[in-house]
Amino acid sequence: MPTLSEVARHAGVTPATVSNVLRNRGRVGATTRQRVLDAVDALGYRPHLAARALAEGRAPTLALMVSSIANPFYPEFALAVEHAARGSGHFVIICNTNEDPLTGRAYLDQIAGTLSEGVLVTNANLDFADLHATEARGTPVVLCMWERPNEPPGLPCVAVDFRLAGELAGTHLLTLGHRGIGAIVGSKASGIHAARYEGFVDAVRAAGAPKGRVKHAPDTIQGGYTAARALLEADPTLTAIFATNDLPALGAMHAAADLGLNVPGDLSVIGITDIQLARESRPALTTVAVPTVEVAGLAVSLLRELIESSYGQAGGQVATNVPMRISSAPQLVIRASTGAPRPR
Amino acid sequence: MPTLSEVARHAGVTPATVSNVLRNRGRVGATTRQRVLDAVDALGYRPHLAARALAEGRAPTLALMVSSIANPFYPEFALAVEHAARGSGHFVIICNTNEDPLTGRAYLDQIAGTLSEGVLVTNANLDFADLHATEARGTPVVLCMWERPNEPPGLPCVAVDFRLAGELAGTHLLTLGHRGIGAIVGSKASGIHAARYEGFVDAVRAAGAPKGRVKHAPDTIQGGYTAARALLEADPTLTAIFATNDLPALGAMHAAADLGLNVPGDLSVIGITDIQLARESRPALTTVAVPTVEVAGLAVSLLRELIESSYGQAGGQVATNVPMRISSAPQLVIRASTGAPRPR
DNA sequence: CTGAAAGCGCTAACAT
DNA sequence: ATGTTAGCGCTTTCAG
Numbered sequence: 178m179p180t181l182s183e184v185a186r187h188a189g190v191t192p193a194t195v196s197n198v199l200r201n202r203g204r205v206g207a208t209t210r211q212r213v214l215d216a217v218d219a220l221g222y223r224p225h226l227a228a229r230a231l232a233e234g235r236a237p238t239l240a241l242m243v244s245s246i247a248n249p250f251y252p253e254f255a256l257a258v259e260h261a262a263r264g265s266g267h268f269v270i271i272c273n274t275n276e277d278p279l280t281g282r283a284y285l286d287q288i289a290g291t292l293s294e295g296v297l298v299t300n301a302n303l304d305f306a307d308l309h310a311t312e313a314r315g316t317p318v319v320l321c322m323w324e325r326p327n328e329p330p331g332l333p334c335v336a337v338d339f340r341l342a343g344e345l346a347g348t349h350l351l352t353l354g355h356r357g358i359g360a361i362v363g364s365k366a367s368g369i370h371a372a373r374y375e376g377f378v379d380a381v382r383a384a385g386a387p388k389g390r391v392k393h394a395p396d397t398i399q400g401g402y403t404a405a406r407a408l409l410e411a412d413p414t415l416t417a418i419f420a421t422n423d424l425p426a427l428g429a430m431h432a433a434a435d436l437g438l439n440v441p442g443d444l445s446v447i448g449i450t451d452i453q454l455a456r457e458s459r460p461a462l463t464t465v466a467v468p469t470v471e472v473a474g475l476a477v478s479l480l481r482e483l484i485e486s487s488y489g490q491a492g493g494q495v496a497t498n499v500p501m502r503i504s505s506a507p508q509l510v511i512r513a514s515t516g517a518p519r520p521r
Numbered sequence: 522m523p524t525l526s527e528v529a530r531h532a533g534v535t536p537a538t539v540s541n542v543l544r545n546r547g548r549v550g551a552t553t554r555q556r557v558l559d560a561v562d563a564l565g566y567r568p569h570l571a572a573r574a575l576a577e578g579r580a581p582t583l584a585l586m587v588s589s590i591a592n593p594f595y596p597e598f599a600l601a602v603e604h605a606a607r608g609s610g611h612f613v614i615i616c617n618t619n620e621d622p623l624t625g626r627a628y629l630d631q632i633a634g635t636l637s638e639g640v641l642v643t644n645a646n647l648d649f650a651d652l653h654a655t656e657a658r659g660t661p662v663v664l665c666m667w668e669r670p671n672e673p674p675g676l677p678c679v680a681v682d683f684r685l686a687g688e689l690a691g692t693h694l695l696t697l698g699h700r701g702i703g704a705i706v707g708s709k710a711s712g713i714h715a716a717r718y719e720g721f722v723d724a725v726r727a728a729g730a731p732k733g734r735v736k737h738a739p740d741t742i743q744g745g746y747t748a749a750r751a752l753l754e755a756d757p758t759l760t761a762i763f764a765t766n767d768l769p770a771l772g773a774m775h776a777a778a779d780l781g782l783n784v785p786g787d788l789s790v791i792g793i794t795d796i797q798l799a800r801e802s803r804p805a806l807t808t809v810a811v812p813t814v815e816v817a818g819l820a821v822s823l824l825r826e827l828i829e830s831s832y833g834q835a836g837g838q839v840a841t842n843v844p845m846r847i848s849s850a851p852q853l854v855i856r857a858s859t860g861a862p863r864p865r
Numbered sequence: 866c867t868g869a870a871a872g873c874g875c876t877a878a879c880a881t
Numbered sequence: 882a883t884g885t886t887a888g889c890g891c892t893t894t895c896a897g
Contacts, residue, residue, distance in 0.1 A: 194883055196876060204882065225635045227873090229875055229876075231569075231575050252590045256617060268614050270615075271615050286567055288570065291567060314567075457742045537870095540891065568890085575874065
């Protein structure tokens with residue numbers, strides 16, 4: 178691998194000049210520039226990113242913390258993040274925490290500030306203290322999916338109004354005429370889906386409808402399946418199920434199938450997020466769509482801003498107030514899994 | 522962020538000594554070592570990975586080239602790769618090529634050898650010439666899912682006997698009694714699923730069964746859906762569908778549902794790979810499982826070996842013969858989407 | 866067993 | 882418009 182100096186020698190100039198033409202800095206004569214450019218591709222020169230990172234004091238990567246990329250929401254989000262990141266010349270390192278705060282901390286300790294100049298956090302079950310620590314050490318952090326626009330966390334974030342998402346789902350079901358509605362809410366350790374459920378409950382209460390049954394479940398198809406069966410067996414009069422995420426909603430549809438229930442004839446099912454699979458399930462899942470791509474874009478651009486401004490600052494303590502971006506509102510997407518309850 | 526020298530100063534030793542204790546190199550006195558260790562965590566020191574990479578002449582990351590991480594197979598594979606990579610202290614950078622060779626090349630040009638010391642390639646539709654070029658520049662490359670153990674590519678790889686996978690699928694259907702079988706084969710530009718289809722055809726031919734219809738389709742649920750409908754409409758007597766991948770197989774099941782066909786009563790469906798979704802579909806998909814985790818492990822360890830040995834070599838030209846690892850055989854996993862054909 | 870010194874490949878003032 | 886000079890933070894001979 179040829180180095181900058183080799184290119185310089187080959188072109189009969191100094192390394193500084195080569196560096197300048199490569200990054201369009203100090204003005205360089207048109208003829209010299211051409212000579213350098215020729216040398217560059219004569220030798221097949223590629224800048225050494227690690228060397229550059231060291232010299233610039235900044236790394237060309239962003240770390241994306243996810244609990245497990247096997248959950249289909251994350252790949253979709255990761256794709257959008259990568260797209261946005263490339264726009265600013267960043268590569269993205271995927272950090273699977275497997276829901277383990279220690280793994281998360283290990284990642285943060287190792288790469289934050291040394292290999293990545295910024296950290297994007299999805300619901301990866303990380304320790305907030307660790308996040309604050311990495312921020313204090315000078316590496317900006319942004320939370321990608323904060324669920325409560327009205328209750329900012331202590332960290333920069335992009336928020337999505339998930340309470341509204343829950344409300345929209347509830348209202349849709351109510352409007353259709355459902356009164357017996359079961360709810361499957363993601364447990365995720367820290368009751369992370371609480372806002373979604375609150376929105377749902379508010380909608381139901383506003384309609385003066387009887388509050389239905391609730392069951393907590395892991396954020397998986399299987400989790401939703403089990404929860405739905407339990408719900409339906411405990412109360413066979415339920416005509417609809419609301420899940421705080423698409424995966425459990427999909428599981429609920431499977432449960433219905435196994436119970437001989439037709440969706441949406443006998444049971445309506447609605448989720449939240451609108452992952453790819455929601456479009457591809459049979460019947461297609463009605464859900465409340467979260468603007469995933471937009472959120473990824475907002476998160477990356479907020480992170481970039483924080484990164485830029487952090488290089489102005491002295492130590493690590495950056496901004497005075499913690500910034501929050503709010504995504505556009507979640508939107509109800511009516512597909513085939515919901516319909517009017519039919520008298521049984 | 523404290524540096525090595527600061528730690529050294531704090532501990533009253535020189536940087537060299539700190540480096541030594543941190544990496545257990547030159548022998549260091551127990552007492553000095555302790556002093557250093559204390560300084561390290563008194564200051565909260567973290568090694569600067571970019572600096573280390575530069576000094577060592579090697580980077581702590583591996584690049585994983587995928588066509589699009591949105592295809593559910595890749596996240597599963599990526600997870601396994603990351604797990605294996607962490608075992609050797611590597612982070613993994615996800616490179617989505619979106620099937621575009623130019624994007625792939627851009628990634629290779631930028632990170633291979635400067636930010637990543639090795640490249641893992643899945644069916645990302647890259648230009649082989651580019652791959653050879655990065656290899657020639659000294660960065661090892663390994664193909665993760667070569668489909669023909671008997672026809673090694675010119676690159677190091679881990680091969681899976683996909684011909685056998687196709688054969689297993691075909692045999693299963695034949696054994697069940699099917700005679701009218703439709704096939705959906707992934708197009709993927711370069712007819713990448715040819716081996717799978719050949720195996721299937723061989724099985725069918727060996728049984729003296731009439732060769733059924735074939736339809737090419739993209740490797741998606743939608744692609745399988747469309748292809749299956751076409752197949753079924755063209756020949757309603759088909760009692761089974763073989764798809765060269767799980768996603769199209771899932772699509773075929775949806776098509777069956779929309780056509781009012783019961784699976785497996787009216788139509789049996791089988792795929793290849795055994796992605797997570799295959800287990801979670803209704804009915805659960807019968808498929809031929811590929812040892813994904815094993816493949817990821819083999820790929821990473823082969824890559825590691827190539828990396829180590831490449832540091833011995835002078836320029837870039839490494840081994841004399843191109844290594845190939847072969848995974849254990851694909852295995853039929855019978856679930857609920859296949860059964861005996863019922864007379865219609 | 867520990868220190869001194871050179872340098873990885875690049876950037877960034879500052880000179881010229 | 883180009884060259885000089887210092888490093889970035891770490892590793893690594895080679896001395897002591």
